[in-house]
Amino acid sequence: MSTSILYNIFGFRGYHITRATRKSGRIVVYIEPRRKQLCCSSCGSCHVSTAGFVERRLRSVPVGQCPTWLAITIPRLLCSDCGLTRQPRLKVAAARVCYTRAFARLVIDLASHMTLCAVAKWLGVGWDLVKSIVKSHLRRKFARPRLKDVRRIAIDEIHLGRRFKFCTIVLDLDSGAVVYVGEGRNAAALDAFWPRLQASGARIVAVATDMAKAYVSAARHRLPKAAHVLDRFHVIKLFNQTLDELRRAEIRHARGERRKLLLGTKWILLKRAKNLDHDRNEHERLRLALQANLNLMKAYYLGEELNQFWMQPSKEIAEMVLNDWYALAMASGIGRVTRFAKKLMSFRESLLGWYDEAISTGPLESVNGRIRLLQRRAYGYRDREFLALRIYAMHESIYA
Ligand SMILES: [Zn+2]
Numbered sequence: 001m002s003t004s005i006l007y008n009i010f011g012f013r014g015y016h017i018t019r020a021t022r023k024s025g026r027i028v029v030y031i032e033p034r035r036k037q038l039c040c041s042s043c044g045s046c047h048v049s050t051a052g053f054v055e056r057r058l059r060s061v062p063v064g065q066c067p068t069w070l071a072i073t074i075p076r077l078l079c080s081d082c083g084l085t086r087q088p089r090l091k092v093a094a095a096r097v098c099y100t101r102a103f104a105r106l107v108i109d110l111a112s113h114m115t116l117c118a119v120a121k122w123l124g125v126g127w128d129l130v131k132s133i134v135k136s137h138l139r140r141k142f143a144r145p146r147l148k149d150v151r152r153i154a155i156d157e158i159h160l161g162r163r164f165k166f167c168t169i170v171l172d173l174d175s176g177a178v179v180y181v182g183e184g185r186n187a188a189a190l191d192a193f194w195p196r197l198q199a200s201g202a203r204i205v206a207v208a209t210d211m212a213k214a215y216v217s218a219a220r221h222r223l224p225k226a227a228h229v230l231d232r233f234h235v236i237k238l239f240n241q242t243l244d245e246l247r248r249a250e251i252r253h254a255r256g257e258r259r260k261l262l263l264g265t266k267w268i269l270l271k272r273a274k275n276l277d278h279d280r281n282e283h284e285r286l287r288l289a290l291q292a293n294l295n296l297m298k299a300y301y302l303g304e305e306l307n308q309f310w311m312q313p314s315k316e317i318a319e320m321v322l323n324d325w326y327a328l329a330m331a332s333g334i335g336r337v338t339r340f341a342k343k344l345m346s347f348r349e350s351l352l353g354w355y356d357e358a359i360s361t362g363p364l365e366s367v368n369g370r371i372r373l374l375q376r377r378a379y380g381y382r383d384r385e386f387l388a389l390r391i392y393a394m395h396e397s398i399y400a
Contacts, residue, residue: 010060010070011102012092018073027068029060033075033088040079041089048077051085058092059099059125061106067124070100099133107133131386138389145179145392147200154208154231154361155215157185158368161375164384168215169391171364173208177395178367181388187214194222206357210234211347227356230347232310234361239306240270242340243299249336250293261285261292269300272307298332315355322351370394 007013015031022028039046053073060068070092078085093100099107110119111134120127152173157166168189170180180196182189197204206227209215211234219228244266251262268276268286276282290297305325312318329341344351374390 009063010092010100011105012100014091015072022066025066027063027066028057028071029068030071030073032073033090038075038077038088040077040082040084041086042084043079043082045079045081047080049080050075051078052076054087056090057098059103061100061102062123099129104133104137108137131383135383135386135389138386138393142389142392144196145177147179147197147202150174150179150197150200150202151204152206152208152357152359153179153204154359154364155190155219156210156231156361156364157212158364158371160371160387163382164387169364169367171361171367173359173363175395176363178391181391183384185212185214187218189214190218190222197222206353206359208359208361210361211238211343216347216350227353228350229353229357229359230350231361232354235344235351236303236307239303239340242336243269243296243303246299246334246336247296250296254293258292261289262296265289269296273304295332295334299334299337302329302332302337309351310354312355315352318355319352322348367391367394 010029014034014037016034018030018032020027020029038048040048053075056072056074058070058072060070062068072090072092074087074090076085077088092102094104097104107119107123107130110122111130114122116127116130116134120130123130150172154171154173156169156171158169159166164183166185168180168182168185169178170182170190170193171177172179180190180193182191182193204223204226206229207219207223208229208231209219210231216228216230219226247262247266247269251259254262265285268282268289271282276286290300302325305328309318309321309325312321326341326345329337332338371391371394374394375387
Protein backbone atom coordinates (compact mmCIF):
# COMPACT_ATOMS: atom_id res chain seq x y z
CA MET A 1 0.00 0.00 0.00
CA SER A 2 1.35 3.42 -0.82
CA THR A 3 2.60 5.74 1.91
CA SER A 4 0.06 8.43 1.07
CA ILE A 5 -2.89 6.03 1.56
CA LEU A 6 -1.38 4.89 4.85
CA TYR A 7 -0.97 8.51 5.84
CA ASN A 8 -4.56 9.31 4.96
CA ILE A 9 -6.04 6.31 6.77
CA PHE A 10 -3.82 6.00 9.82
CA GLY A 11 -2.24 9.42 10.02
CA PHE A 12 1.49 8.64 9.70
CA ARG A 13 4.39 8.39 7.26
CA GLY A 14 7.62 6.45 7.21
CA TYR A 15 6.24 2.92 7.62
CA HIS A 16 5.29 0.17 5.21
CA ILE A 17 2.70 -2.58 5.58
CA THR A 18 3.94 -6.14 5.61
CA ARG A 19 0.52 -7.78 5.91
CA ALA A 20 -2.99 -7.34 7.30
CA THR A 21 -5.37 -9.83 8.88
CA ARG A 22 -9.05 -9.79 9.68
CA LYS A 23 -10.37 -12.14 12.31
CA SER A 24 -13.70 -12.00 14.19
CA GLY A 25 -14.33 -8.49 12.99
CA ARG A 26 -10.94 -7.17 14.10
CA ILE A 27 -8.29 -5.89 11.76
CA VAL A 28 -4.60 -6.09 12.54
CA VAL A 29 -2.24 -4.23 10.23
CA TYR A 30 1.41 -5.27 10.48
CA ILE A 31 3.82 -2.47 9.76
CA GLU A 32 7.55 -1.73 9.93
CA PRO A 33 9.43 1.54 9.98
CA ARG A 34 11.29 2.26 6.73
CA ARG A 35 14.93 1.35 7.04
CA LYS A 36 16.34 4.51 5.58
CA GLN A 37 14.52 6.65 8.15
CA LEU A 38 15.93 4.82 11.13
CA CYS A 39 18.28 6.69 13.39
CA CYS A 40 19.58 6.55 16.93
CA SER A 41 17.00 7.91 19.39
CA SER A 42 19.82 8.97 21.70
CA CYS A 43 22.25 10.92 19.49
CA GLY A 44 20.34 11.15 16.20
CA SER A 45 23.04 9.42 14.19
CA CYS A 46 21.92 7.32 11.20
CA HIS A 47 24.92 4.99 11.51
CA VAL A 48 22.90 2.21 13.05
CA SER A 49 22.58 -1.52 12.66
CA THR A 50 19.70 -3.77 13.70
CA ALA A 51 20.07 -5.96 16.78
CA GLY A 52 16.78 -7.84 17.09
CA PHE A 53 13.12 -6.76 17.05
CA VAL A 54 10.21 -6.16 19.39
CA GLU A 55 6.53 -5.92 18.52
CA ARG A 56 4.24 -3.23 19.84
CA ARG A 57 0.46 -3.28 19.36
CA LEU A 58 -1.38 0.00 19.20
CA ARG A 59 -5.06 0.74 18.98
CA SER A 60 -5.63 2.61 15.73
CA VAL A 61 -8.49 4.49 14.10
CA PRO A 62 -11.13 1.99 12.93
CA VAL A 63 -11.30 0.99 9.30
CA GLY A 64 -14.99 1.29 8.51
CA GLN A 65 -16.75 -0.19 11.54
CA CYS A 66 -13.91 -2.60 12.34
CA PRO A 67 -11.73 -2.04 15.39
CA THR A 68 -8.18 -1.88 14.09
CA TRP A 69 -4.77 -2.45 15.62
CA LEU A 70 -1.34 -1.67 14.32
CA ALA A 71 1.27 -4.29 15.04
CA ILE A 72 4.61 -2.54 14.65
CA THR A 73 7.81 -4.47 14.35
CA ILE A 74 10.30 -2.20 16.00
CA PRO A 75 13.99 -2.86 15.49
CA ARG A 76 16.49 -2.44 18.30
CA LEU A 77 19.21 -0.26 16.91
CA LEU A 78 22.89 -0.44 17.75
CA CYS A 79 24.47 2.95 17.17
CA SER A 80 28.03 2.96 15.94
CA ASP A 81 28.51 6.58 17.01
CA CYS A 82 27.38 6.51 20.63
CA GLY A 83 27.50 2.76 21.16
CA LEU A 84 24.02 2.53 22.71
CA THR A 85 21.32 0.03 21.74
CA ARG A 86 17.92 1.69 21.61
CA GLN A 87 14.51 1.48 19.96
CA PRO A 88 13.89 4.25 17.45
CA ARG A 89 11.38 6.88 18.48
CA LEU A 90 7.98 6.17 16.93
CA LYS A 91 6.20 8.96 15.11
CA VAL A 92 2.94 7.10 15.17
CA ALA A 93 2.38 7.10 18.94
CA ALA A 94 3.54 8.76 22.13
CA ALA A 95 5.76 6.79 24.51
CA ARG A 96 4.14 4.32 26.92
CA VAL A 97 0.60 4.46 25.53
CA CYS A 98 -1.44 1.76 23.82
CA TYR A 99 -2.96 3.90 21.04
CA THR A 100 -1.80 5.90 18.06
CA ARG A 101 -1.79 9.68 17.85
CA ALA A 102 -4.49 9.48 15.17
CA PHE A 103 -6.66 7.42 17.56
CA ALA A 104 -6.20 10.03 20.29
CA ARG A 105 -7.20 12.77 17.85
CA LEU A 106 -10.31 10.81 16.90
CA VAL A 107 -11.29 10.34 20.55
CA ILE A 108 -10.82 14.04 21.28
CA ASP A 109 -12.83 15.00 18.23
CA LEU A 110 -15.68 12.61 19.08
CA ALA A 111 -15.68 13.77 22.70
CA SER A 112 -16.50 17.26 21.51
CA HIS A 113 -19.77 15.94 20.07
CA MET A 114 -20.81 13.15 22.40
CA THR A 115 -20.42 11.86 25.95
CA LEU A 116 -17.34 9.92 27.02
CA CYS A 117 -19.54 6.87 27.52
CA ALA A 118 -20.84 7.10 23.97
CA VAL A 119 -17.32 7.53 22.57
CA ALA A 120 -16.10 4.50 24.50
CA LYS A 121 -19.05 2.41 23.34
CA TRP A 122 -18.75 3.46 19.72
CA LEU A 123 -15.02 2.73 19.58
CA GLY A 124 -15.33 -0.45 21.67
CA VAL A 125 -12.82 0.68 24.26
CA GLY A 126 -13.04 1.28 28.00
CA TRP A 127 -14.39 4.51 29.43
CA ASP A 128 -11.13 4.90 31.37
CA LEU A 129 -9.08 4.98 28.19
CA VAL A 130 -11.31 7.62 26.62
CA LYS A 131 -11.19 9.66 29.78
CA SER A 132 -7.41 9.47 30.07
CA ILE A 133 -6.98 10.57 26.45
CA VAL A 134 -9.36 13.50 26.87
CA LYS A 135 -7.83 14.37 30.21
CA SER A 136 -4.27 14.57 28.91
CA HIS A 137 -5.49 16.67 26.00
CA LEU A 138 -7.30 19.04 28.35
CA ARG A 139 -4.29 19.17 30.62
CA ARG A 140 -2.04 20.20 27.74
CA LYS A 141 -4.48 22.85 26.65
CA PHE A 142 -6.13 24.18 29.79
CA ALA A 143 -4.15 23.23 32.91
CA ARG A 144 -2.85 26.79 33.05
CA PRO A 145 -5.45 29.14 31.63
CA ARG A 146 -3.88 32.23 30.13
CA LEU A 147 -4.35 35.19 32.43
CA LYS A 148 -2.23 37.86 30.76
CA ASP A 149 -5.07 39.61 28.92
CA VAL A 150 -7.69 39.29 31.64
CA ARG A 151 -9.03 42.71 32.67
CA ARG A 152 -12.41 42.26 34.36
CA ILE A 153 -13.27 39.28 36.52
CA ALA A 154 -16.15 37.95 38.59
CA ILE A 155 -15.66 35.72 41.62
CA ASP A 156 -18.38 33.53 43.07
CA GLU A 157 -19.01 30.22 44.72
CA ILE A 158 -20.71 27.28 43.12
CA HIS A 159 -22.02 24.08 44.62
CA LEU A 160 -20.73 20.95 42.89
CA GLY A 161 -22.87 18.40 44.68
CA ARG A 162 -22.29 16.23 47.70
CA ARG A 163 -18.87 14.92 46.74
CA PHE A 164 -17.05 18.15 45.90
CA LYS A 165 -19.28 20.54 47.84
CA PHE A 166 -18.42 24.16 47.16
CA CYS A 167 -15.79 25.57 44.90
CA THR A 168 -14.80 29.09 43.95
CA ILE A 169 -14.87 30.15 40.34
CA VAL A 170 -13.13 33.09 38.70
CA LEU A 171 -14.61 34.14 35.39
CA ASP A 172 -12.99 36.34 32.75
CA LEU A 173 -15.94 38.63 32.03
CA ASP A 174 -14.64 39.65 28.61
CA SER A 175 -13.92 36.22 27.13
CA GLY A 176 -16.51 34.28 29.16
CA ALA A 177 -13.88 31.69 30.10
CA VAL A 178 -13.50 30.25 33.57
CA VAL A 179 -9.88 31.03 34.47
CA TYR A 180 -9.72 29.48 37.91
CA VAL A 181 -11.47 26.78 39.92
CA GLY A 182 -10.54 26.63 43.61
CA GLU A 183 -11.59 24.25 46.34
CA GLY A 184 -13.95 25.63 49.00
CA ARG A 185 -15.56 29.03 49.31
CA ASN A 186 -13.30 30.90 51.69
CA ALA A 187 -10.38 33.23 51.02
CA ALA A 188 -8.01 30.24 50.97
CA ALA A 189 -9.85 28.91 47.90
CA LEU A 190 -8.20 31.73 45.94
CA ASP A 191 -4.69 31.27 47.36
CA ALA A 192 -3.36 29.55 44.26
CA PHE A 193 -4.94 32.13 41.96
CA TRP A 194 -3.24 35.32 43.14
CA PRO A 195 0.40 34.29 42.52
CA ARG A 196 -0.54 33.08 39.03
CA LEU A 197 -2.38 36.29 38.30
CA GLN A 198 0.59 38.31 39.46
CA ALA A 199 3.06 36.22 37.47
CA SER A 200 0.97 36.69 34.33
CA GLY A 201 1.35 40.46 34.54
CA ALA A 202 -2.40 40.93 33.99
CA ARG A 203 -3.78 44.36 34.85
CA ILE A 204 -7.14 43.76 36.46
CA VAL A 205 -9.32 46.87 36.27
CA ALA A 206 -12.47 45.56 37.94
CA VAL A 207 -13.71 42.64 40.00
CA ALA A 208 -17.31 41.74 40.82
CA THR A 209 -18.29 39.65 43.85
CA ASP A 210 -21.26 39.10 46.11
CA MET A 211 -21.23 40.26 49.74
CA ALA A 212 -19.28 37.27 51.08
CA LYS A 213 -16.59 38.70 53.36
CA ALA A 214 -13.95 36.24 52.12
CA TYR A 215 -14.25 37.37 48.50
CA VAL A 216 -14.72 41.06 49.24
CA SER A 217 -11.65 41.32 51.43
CA ALA A 218 -9.58 39.14 49.11
CA ALA A 219 -10.54 41.33 46.14
CA ARG A 220 -9.83 44.58 47.97
CA HIS A 221 -6.59 43.36 49.49
CA ARG A 222 -5.16 41.60 46.43
CA LEU A 223 -6.40 44.00 43.77
CA PRO A 224 -6.23 47.41 45.45
CA LYS A 225 -6.08 49.24 42.12
CA ALA A 226 -9.12 47.52 40.62
CA ALA A 227 -12.68 48.76 41.06
CA HIS A 228 -14.56 46.40 43.34
CA VAL A 229 -18.18 46.05 42.23
CA LEU A 230 -20.80 44.53 44.47
CA ASP A 231 -23.07 42.38 42.36
CA ARG A 232 -26.47 44.04 42.08
CA PHE A 233 -28.43 40.80 41.82
CA HIS A 234 -27.00 39.50 45.08
CA VAL A 235 -27.95 42.79 46.73
CA ILE A 236 -31.51 42.60 45.40
CA LYS A 237 -31.72 38.94 46.36
CA LEU A 238 -30.72 39.77 49.92
CA PHE A 239 -33.24 42.58 50.05
CA ASN A 240 -35.94 40.25 48.75
CA GLN A 241 -35.09 37.76 51.48
CA THR A 242 -35.48 40.55 54.00
CA LEU A 243 -38.82 41.49 52.47
CA ASP A 244 -40.06 37.92 52.58
CA GLU A 245 -38.98 37.42 56.18
CA LEU A 246 -40.85 40.58 57.03
CA ARG A 247 -43.95 39.30 55.22
CA ARG A 248 -43.87 36.04 57.14
CA ALA A 249 -43.38 37.82 60.46
CA GLU A 250 -46.32 40.12 59.68
CA ILE A 251 -48.49 37.12 58.78
CA ARG A 252 -47.72 35.57 62.16
CA HIS A 253 -49.04 38.71 63.89
CA ALA A 254 -51.98 39.48 61.62
CA ARG A 255 -55.51 38.19 62.18
CA GLY A 256 -58.67 37.70 60.14
CA GLU A 257 -59.09 39.56 56.87
CA ARG A 258 -55.69 41.29 57.07
CA ARG A 259 -53.96 37.94 57.42
CA LYS A 260 -55.83 36.52 54.43
CA LEU A 261 -54.67 39.40 52.25
CA LEU A 262 -51.02 38.67 53.03
CA LEU A 263 -51.17 34.92 52.43
CA GLY A 264 -49.84 33.71 49.09
CA THR A 265 -48.36 37.07 48.13
CA LYS A 266 -44.70 36.06 48.26
CA TRP A 267 -44.05 36.08 44.51
CA ILE A 268 -46.22 39.10 43.86
CA LEU A 269 -44.14 41.07 46.35
CA LEU A 270 -40.83 39.87 44.92
CA LYS A 271 -41.76 40.53 41.31
CA ARG A 272 -40.77 43.81 39.72
CA ALA A 273 -43.92 45.94 39.33
CA LYS A 274 -43.67 45.88 35.54
CA ASN A 275 -43.79 42.07 35.53
CA LEU A 276 -47.09 41.78 37.42
CA ASP A 277 -49.73 39.78 35.59
CA HIS A 278 -52.96 41.65 34.84
CA ASP A 279 -54.90 38.49 34.01
CA ARG A 280 -54.24 37.05 37.45
CA ASN A 281 -55.31 40.23 39.13
CA GLU A 282 -51.85 40.62 40.65
CA HIS A 283 -51.90 44.42 40.69
CA GLU A 284 -55.01 44.46 42.84
CA ARG A 285 -53.77 41.73 45.18
CA LEU A 286 -50.52 43.61 45.69
CA ARG A 287 -52.37 46.86 46.38
CA LEU A 288 -54.62 45.20 48.96
CA ALA A 289 -51.76 43.36 50.67
CA LEU A 290 -49.72 46.54 50.97
CA GLN A 291 -52.72 48.48 52.20
CA ALA A 292 -53.29 45.89 54.90
CA ASN A 293 -49.81 46.26 56.28
CA LEU A 294 -47.88 49.50 56.62
CA ASN A 295 -44.47 47.94 57.34
CA LEU A 296 -44.73 45.76 54.28
CA MET A 297 -45.73 48.74 52.18
CA LYS A 298 -42.73 50.76 53.38
CA ALA A 299 -40.35 47.87 52.74
CA TYR A 300 -41.85 47.14 49.32
CA TYR A 301 -41.37 50.69 48.10
CA LEU A 302 -37.86 50.77 49.55
CA GLY A 303 -37.14 47.75 47.34
CA GLU A 304 -38.47 49.58 44.29
CA GLU A 305 -36.33 52.59 45.20
CA LEU A 306 -33.25 50.47 45.73
CA ASN A 307 -33.47 49.23 42.14
CA GLN A 308 -33.24 52.84 40.99
CA PHE A 309 -29.71 53.06 42.38
CA TRP A 310 -28.29 51.17 39.38
CA MET A 311 -30.10 53.31 36.84
CA GLN A 312 -28.59 56.72 37.47
CA PRO A 313 -26.80 58.79 34.83
CA SER A 314 -23.68 59.41 36.94
CA LYS A 315 -21.81 58.27 40.02
CA GLU A 316 -22.51 61.59 41.78
CA ILE A 317 -26.26 61.30 41.33
CA ALA A 318 -26.16 57.61 42.27
CA GLU A 319 -24.38 58.56 45.47
CA MET A 320 -27.17 61.00 46.32
CA VAL A 321 -29.79 58.37 45.53
CA LEU A 322 -28.00 55.92 47.81
CA ASN A 323 -27.80 58.45 50.66
CA ASP A 324 -31.48 59.28 50.31
CA TRP A 325 -32.37 55.63 50.24
CA TYR A 326 -30.34 54.95 53.38
CA ALA A 327 -32.05 57.82 55.21
CA LEU A 328 -35.48 56.49 54.18
CA ALA A 329 -34.61 52.94 55.18
CA MET A 330 -33.36 54.03 58.60
CA ALA A 331 -36.46 56.17 59.08
CA SER A 332 -38.73 53.20 58.36
CA GLY A 333 -38.10 51.92 61.87
CA ILE A 334 -38.40 48.30 60.66
CA GLY A 335 -35.62 46.32 62.35
CA ARG A 336 -35.01 43.95 59.47
CA VAL A 337 -34.80 46.78 56.97
CA THR A 338 -32.48 48.97 59.04
CA ARG A 339 -30.14 46.02 59.59
CA PHE A 340 -30.06 45.43 55.85
CA ALA A 341 -29.45 49.12 55.19
CA LYS A 342 -26.50 49.22 57.60
CA LYS A 343 -24.98 46.16 56.03
CA LEU A 344 -25.43 47.66 52.59
CA MET A 345 -23.76 50.91 53.57
CA SER A 346 -20.71 49.01 54.79
CA PHE A 347 -20.25 48.18 51.09
CA ARG A 348 -20.82 51.75 49.94
CA GLU A 349 -17.64 52.06 47.83
CA SER A 350 -18.28 48.71 46.17
CA LEU A 351 -21.86 49.64 45.37
CA LEU A 352 -20.68 52.83 43.73
CA GLY A 353 -18.04 50.75 41.92
CA TRP A 354 -20.84 49.93 39.46
CA TYR A 355 -20.40 53.43 38.08
CA ASP A 356 -16.68 52.78 37.39
CA GLU A 357 -17.30 49.43 35.70
CA ALA A 358 -20.84 48.20 35.09
CA ILE A 359 -20.06 44.53 35.70
CA SER A 360 -21.77 41.82 37.72
CA THR A 361 -21.38 38.18 38.65
CA GLY A 362 -24.46 37.52 36.46
CA PRO A 363 -22.51 35.68 33.73
CA LEU A 364 -21.43 33.19 36.40
CA GLU A 365 -25.04 32.10 36.73
CA SER A 366 -24.99 30.71 33.21
CA VAL A 367 -21.60 29.08 33.86
CA ASN A 368 -23.25 27.52 36.87
CA GLY A 369 -25.99 26.08 34.69
CA ARG A 370 -23.50 24.72 32.19
CA ILE A 371 -21.47 23.03 34.93
CA ARG A 372 -24.64 21.34 36.21
CA LEU A 373 -25.31 20.08 32.71
CA LEU A 374 -21.73 18.82 32.48
CA GLN A 375 -22.18 16.90 35.73
CA ARG A 376 -25.55 15.49 34.77
CA ARG A 377 -24.34 14.20 31.43
CA ALA A 378 -21.15 12.65 32.70
CA TYR A 379 -21.58 9.83 35.12
CA GLY A 380 -18.92 9.60 37.74
CA TYR A 381 -17.05 12.82 37.71
CA ARG A 382 -15.18 11.49 40.67
CA ASP A 383 -11.98 13.11 39.53
CA ARG A 384 -11.80 16.70 40.71
CA GLU A 385 -8.94 17.64 38.40
CA PHE A 386 -10.83 16.29 35.40
CA LEU A 387 -13.96 18.19 36.33
CA ALA A 388 -11.94 21.39 36.75
CA LEU A 389 -10.30 20.87 33.34
CA ARG A 390 -13.69 20.39 31.72
CA ILE A 391 -14.91 23.55 33.35
CA TYR A 392 -11.94 25.43 31.87
CA ALA A 393 -12.68 23.89 28.48
CA MET A 394 -16.38 24.78 28.62
CA HIS A 395 -16.21 28.00 26.64
CA GLU A 396 -14.76 26.00 23.75
CA SER A 397 -18.00 24.05 23.96
CA ILE A 398 -16.59 20.59 24.45
CA TYR A 399 -19.47 18.26 25.16
CA ALA A 400 -19.47 16.64 28.58
ZN1 LIG B 1 23.66 7.13 18.94
